[in-house]
């Protein structure tokens with residue numbers, strides 16, 4: 457497979473050209489022939505013009521690439537090595553929703569040929585690739601797994617908004633369904649990954665590695681959030697505590713905050729689901745999820761308490777929320793926990809304005825029914841710095857003073873304004 461690809465006798469396809477799929481497709485397309493497939497024709501049209509619909513890549517990323525963008529599944533027949541990078545979300549019950557993954561697998565199954573490889577990059581629970589996806593591939597291709605086609609798993613570790621840890625600079629974990637495929641898949645990724653490839657011993661090990669990376673972060677952040685709730689009752693600033701504790705060589709550097717997005721806030725639910733299916737209730741994982749999922753409402757409630765404590769009726773008060781995306785320096789608003797802060801405030805009858813330097817007003821309206829403001833409008837009873845976009849770094853008291861009423865409150869979710877607010881009530885996690 458590696459030789460055929462490198463000699464350009466066959467093509468590599470990427471199914472799902474989002475945050476993960478498009479960078480991979482473009483990177484391979486600098487070295488070998490690529491078919492990039494997505495079900496959304498409007499996204500495909502943008503990519504044909506050298507525009508990343510996810511707003512992560514610069515136009516230069518499209519230069520010098522040999523890639524066919526398509527939403528026609530027939531075009532996938534030109535490829536023999538297929539990479540699946542479609543979303544793996546959870547449903548309203550926080551259970552895995554495999555619909556996009558299985559639909560994409562069906563698409564691949566219909567064009568699969570003898571000798572083809574299918575590698576999954578979508579984050580899944582251990583066992584999903586072979587237990588859920590392989591049967592679909594077999595059913596739609598009428599081919600036999602291991603004998604006629606090979607499968608692998610290679611998790612994606614990119615971190616949205618991170619310009620340093622980019623695809624080629626992160627060690628890539630790869631795996632295959634037998635020793636030959638494991639080696640071929642590793643060699644194919646070595647074509648593009650400068651940081652090197654780690655050959656996991658099995659597909660399940662590779663699936664598990666990815667899911668625990670994010671679950672570990674979720675649990676550690678949940679611990680910080682719990683500490684923040686405890687220290688708040690004691691009148692101690694958590695960030696000051698963490699700074700002091702962080703001087704010990706083996707203290708882990710995690711911070712309290714909102715955990716949203718489609719990775720850290722979602723992946724632990726996949727692991728928890730699988731554990732429960734096997735008869736084990738994962739208390740620690742679920743507890744971490746519960747704590748982190750409660751933080752938006754908690755921040756909202758703390759803000760309301762402070763407003764009431766000033767003698768202001770929440771019904772007559774106004775709050776400005778700065779930042780709507782799920783994390784700093786991205787435009788992605790999906791699964792942003794800022795909405796929980798806003799909901800808590802509006803439940804108390806507070807009028808809330810929301811601003812964000814990068815989020816699309818259209819998407820925010822569609823997803824959350826909120827009209828993003830271009831900027832602050834008038835005076836507020838509290839301003840919540842919810843997401844620390846680079847545009848908000850460096851602001852201090854002088855920014856907030858004109859925006860706040862006499863009794864105004866600054867809520868600093870990530871503690872970045874610590875020591876900078878002297879003339880207003882200040883609160884952080």
Ligand SMILES: NC(=O)c1ccc[n+]([C@@H]2O[C@H](COP(=O)([O-])OP(=O)(O)OC[C@H]3O[C@@H](n4cnc5c(N)ncnc54)[C@H](O)[C@@H]3O)[C@@H](O)[C@H]2O)c1
Pocket residue numbers: 471472473474475476477493494495496499510541542543544556557559560563577578579580612613614615616718719
């Ligand atoms: N975004 C990240 O930073 C990141 C990091 C590591 C892992 N992951 C994982 O990678 C996977 C993909 O995530 P993403 O952020 O790239 O998602 P995304 O929503 O940005 O992109 C997914 C793309 O797949 C397309 N798609 C959906 N269903 C399809 C189908 N049936 N056939 C073809 N295309 C289809 C969509 O139109 C979209 O363009 C998920 O499992 C995610 O957990 C994401």
